[in-house]
Amino acid sequence: MDAQSAGPAAGVPIGIAGVAKSYRTARGGEVEALAEINLAIAAGEFVSVVGPSGCGKSTLMMLISGLIPATSGMITVGSRPVKGAVGNVAIVFQRDVLLDWRTVLANVLLPVEIKKLDPVVHRQKARDLLRSVGLAEFEDKYPGELSGGMRQRVAICRALVQDPGLLLMDEPFGALDALTREQMNLDLQRMWLRDRNTVLFITHSIEEAVLLSDRVVVMSSRPGRVADIVVNDLPRPRGAHTRSEPRFVEHVERIRRHFLALGVLSET
Amino acid sequence: MTTLAAAPPSSPTRITAWIGRNGPVLAIVAIIFAAWEAAVVALRVPDYILPSPSAIAAKIAGSWQLLMVNAFVTLEEILLGFALSVAVAIPLAIAVVYSRIFERVAFPFMVSLQTIPKVALAPILVMWLGYGIMPKVMVAFLISFFPIVINSVIGMRSAEKEMIYLVQSMGASELTTFLKIRLPKALPSIFGGLKVGMGQAVVGATVGEFIAAERGLGYLQLISQVRLDTPLLFAAVVVLSALGVLLFNAVVLVERIALPWSRVATEIAE
Numbered sequence: 039m040d041a042q043s044a045g046p047a048a049g050v051p052i053g054i055a056g057v058a059k060s061y062r063t064a065r066g067g068e069v070e071a072l073a074e075i076n077l078a079i080a081a082g083e084f085v086s087v088v089g090p091s092g093c094g095k096s097t098l099m100m101l102i103s104g105l106i107p108a109t110s111g112m113i114t115v116g117s118r119p120v121k122g123a124v125g126n127v128a129i130v131f132q133r134d135v136l137l138d139w140r141t142v143l144a145n146v147l148l149p150v151e152i153k154k155l156d157p158v159v160h161r162q163k164a165r166d167l168l169r170s171v172g173l174a175e176f177e178d179k180y181p182g183e184l185s186g187g188m189r190q191r192v193a194i195c196r197a198l199v200q201d202p203g204l205l206l207m208d209e210p211f212g213a214l215d216a217l218t219r220e221q222m223n224l225d226l227q228r229m230w231l232r233d234r235n236t237v238l239f240i241t242h243s244i245e246e247a248v249l250l251s252d253r254v255v256v257m258s259s260r261p262g263r264v265a266d267i268v269v270n271d272l273p274r275p276r277g278a279h280t281r282s283e284p285r286f287v288e289h290v291e292r293i294r295r296h297f298l299a300l301g302v303l304s305e306t
Numbered sequence: 307m308t309t310l311a312a313a314p315p316s317s318p319t320r321i322t323a324w325i326g327r328n329g330p331v332l333a334i335v336a337i338i339f340a341a342w343e344a345a346v347v348a349l350r351v352p353d354y355i356l357p358s359p360s361a362i363a364a365k366i367a368g369s370w371q372l373l374m375v376n377a378f379v380t381l382e383e384i385l386l387g388f389a390l391s392v393a394v395a396i397p398l399a400i401a402v403v404y405s406r407i408f409e410r411v412a413f414p415f416m417v418s419l420q421t422i423p424k425v426a427l428a429p430i431l432v433m434w435l436g437y438g439i440m441p442k443v444m445v446a447f448l449i450s451f452f453p454i455v456i457n458s459v460i461g462m463r464s465a466e467k468e469m470i471y472l473v474q475s476m477g478a479s480e481l482t483t484f485l486k487i488r489l490p491k492a493l494p495s496i497f498g499g500l501k502v503g504m505g506q507a508v509v510g511a512t513v514g515e516f517i518a519a520e521r522g523l524g525y526l527q528l529i530s531q532v533r534l535d536t537p538l539l540f541a542a543v544v545v546l547s548a549l550g551v552l553l554f555n556a557v558v559l560v561e562r563i564a565l566p567w568s569r570v571a572t573e574i575a576e
Contacts (some may be wrong), residue, residue, distance in 0.1 A: 133468055
């Protein structure tokens with residue numbers, strides 16, 4: 039067991055140096071998905087990535103997870119370079135991909151089984167996590183009995199039960215209604231303030247990105263590049279009150295201007 | 307919990323609910339039988355053309371032992387054919403999902419074989435395998451095999467790519483991914499194939515008996531036809547149908563026990 043599973047989880051730093059990714063198409067051509075990304079993320083930092091569809095946000099996430107290899111460049115998670123699946127990383131997708139045949143608790147315990155972690159300790163941890171998102175009474179229910187927001191909460195618990203040094207989230211709240219989404223943002227912030235995992239959060243929503251992040255990475259498309267990085271030191275915990283602060287509005291406007299310049303947004 | 311878990315329904319309400327669900331169907335069946343009975347009596351239709359439902363019932367009661375002896379023969383053929391189908395189809399489905407050669411060569415080959423009417427192979431199988439139980443088992447196998455393979459393949463391919471990424475990110479091996487994701491995810495689809503396959507196995511065994519047999523319900527039908535014993539012919543049909551319904555529901559029962567979560571999902575969908 040490493041030191042992390044004992045105390046509160048601590049995030050790990052991420053290094054992305056000169057990373058590019060191109061795909062070979064069926065016709066033999068090449069499509070450049072990402073061109074030369076350089077980004078350093080501090081341990082325990084919450085970084086969002088926003089950008090138009092097809093800018094390679096999700097590709098970047100998959101590269102960091104080690105599930106697909108980069109064409110060039112180097113990625114480090116913690117101090118180790120990424121080669122193949124990284125043990126210290128947990129992923130939350132837009133689709134919750136809960137296993138319908140397992141109860142809520144058994145779903146949360148899936149990584150514990152696969153990684154062969156201590157079952158007794160993690161069972162308690164899974165219960166605590168479910169309670170902290172208001173799902174204590176649903177432990178023995180099947181996912182088919184839960185609403186979309188509840189399902190995504192279970193998926194987040196499933197990611198956090200592993201005490202990941204890095205949490206990768208690919209538009210995790212994209213499929214939820216606006217109200218549930220706002221609640222999920224606050225829940226996520228609360229859990230992050232408690233655990234301080236490093237988080238890479240991909241979203242389409244500029245406001246969501248600004249609300250949650252220490253820094254927002256703005257990407258341009260085809261091939262994906264970093265267009266801007268907005269540093270956001272608004273005080274935490276943030277909430278509904280944060281949205282009316284001048285600096286919040288300023289950050290949102292700055293990112294929106296990028297999207298206007300990129301032609302993703304148009305005011306005419 | 308208490309607010310969510312409904313109290314177990316007492317038996318009178320269950321019976322009422324059952325009648326409420328199945329009442330219309332039962333009523334229609336009763337009307338058909340009554341009309342049939344009345345028509346046969348009123349028009350003085352001879353028994354060897356169309357026996358009345360009561361005559362068929364009397365025949366079933368009178369020839370109970372004969373019908374059961376033959377039903378067990380047919381049942382044995384169906385179950386052996388079906389078991390053979392499952393034993394071959396599921397490993398083959400796994401091979402198709404995991405092996406390129408099976409996917410590109412064996413699978414298209416099987417699909418093209420599917421277009422051959424298996425019933426047409428029955429005389430050949432009799433020629434090769436004789437008059438015993440084997441040719442019937444083989445026809446039942448051939449005819450029930452395909453729906454099980456195709457549904458298993460579809461099921462094992464149905465896991466979302468995110469689901470696979472997710473367990474891979476946890477360091478799961480291919481075997482773990484299969485056991486924890488692909489197989490359980492495929493089970494509803496596999497059971498769909500098993501239900502169709504069981505029905506097909508009944509057809510296969512009966513047709514096998516039509517071609518050449520010395521025992522079995524299909525054989526009993528042939529004999530009754532030759533002897534113009536139409537009530538016995540109908541009685542054999544009734545027993546064969548009951549057998550089919552029974553076997554189908556046996557698969558449904560196993561499915562319900564094996565997949566409690568699936569029932570939850572369908573109940574909510576309803």
